[in-house]
Amino acid sequence: xxxxxxxxxxxxxxxxxxxxxxxxxxxxxxxxxxxxxxxxxxxxxxxxxxxxxxxxxxxxxxxxxxxxxxxxxxxxxxxxxxxxxxxxxxxxxxxxxxxxxxxxxxxxxxxx
Amino acid sequence: xxxxxxxxxxxxxxxxxxxxxxxxxxxxxxxxxxxxxxxxxxxxxxxxxxxxxxxxxxxxxxxxxxxxxxxxxxxxxxxxxxxxxxxxxxxxxxxxxxxxxxxxxxxxxxxx
Numbered sequence: 001x002x003x004x005x006x007x008x009x010x011x012x013x014x015x016x017x018x019x020x021x022x023x024x025x026x027x028x029x030x031x032x033x034x035x036x037x038x039x040x041x042x043x044x045x046x047x048x049x050x051x052x053x054x055x056x057x058x059x060x061x062x063x064x065x066x067x068x069x070x071x072x073x074x075x076x077x078x079x080x081x082x083x084x085x086x087x088x089x090x091x092x093x094x095x096x097x098x099x100x101x102x103x104x105x106x107x108x109x110x111x112x
Numbered sequence: 113x114x115x116x117x118x119x120x121x122x123x124x125x126x127x128x129x130x131x132x133x134x135x136x137x138x139x140x141x142x143x144x145x146x147x148x149x150x151x152x153x154x155x156x157x158x159x160x161x162x163x164x165x166x167x168x169x170x171x172x173x174x175x176x177x178x179x180x181x182x183x184x185x186x187x188x189x190x191x192x193x194x195x196x197x198x199x200x201x202x203x204x205x206x207x208x209x210x211x212x213x214x215x216x217x218x219x220x221x222x223x224x
Binding site: 001004006009035040041042043044045058092099100101102103104105106108 | 116144146148153154155156158161201203211212214215216217
C-alpha cells in the first residue's frame with residue numbers, strides 16, 4: 001500500500017497569514033483528498049484533488065480560502081489562506097488506494 | 113448530509129478487559145464501511161474494509177461485524193492492551209470514490 005509523507009506535522013501561525021501543507025505519495029495515485037478535523041468534530045472533506053484538473057470543493061469550502069495544487073500523480077498541496085483562529089484544526093491528506101484509503105500523518109495547525 | 117455516528121465517544125478500560133464500540137450509518141447507498149485506528153501524530157491505519165451484510169473480519173485481537181440492513185457495525189477488542197489506546201474511526205463509503213463520511217471516532221484509553 002502507498003505511504004504518504006505530510007509536512008509540516010504542526011505549526012503555530014499568526015492570524016492573517018497563510019500556511020501551505022504538502023503531501024508526497026511514494027507511488028502514483030489518481031485521487032487525493034484533503035480533510036479537516038476541528039476540535040471535537042469528525043473528519044470533514046475539504047476537497048478532492050485530481051491531477052490535471054481543478055480541485056472539487058465540498059459545500060462550505062472555497063478555492064480562495066483553501067487553494068489546492070496537484071501538479072503530478074504523487075504530490076499535492078493545500079494552502080490555508082488568511083488564517084483565523086477558527087482554522088485551528090488537524091489537516092489530513094489522503095489517497096485512494098485499492099479498495100481503501102491511505103492517509104498522511106496530519107498537520108496540527110494552531111492560529112493565534 | 114449523511115449521519116455516521118459512533119458511540120461511545122470515549123472509553124477507559126483496564127488492561128486485559130475486552131471492549132466494543134458501535135458505528136451506525138445510513139442503510140441506503142451502501143458500498144463499504146471502513147474502520148481505522150488513529151494514534152496521535154500518526155497516520156490513520158486501515159483496520160478493515162467491510163462490504164457484505166453479515167461480514168465478520170478479524171485482525172489479531174480486533175474483530176468487526178457488519179449489518180447493512182439495519183446500518184451498524186461493531187468493533188471488538190479482546191484483552192485490551194495499552195498499545196490499543198487510540199481513536200477508532202469508522203467511515204461510510206457509498207462507492208465510486210465518492211465522498212467518504214467519517215464518524216467522530218471512539219477514543220479508547222487502556223489503563224495498565
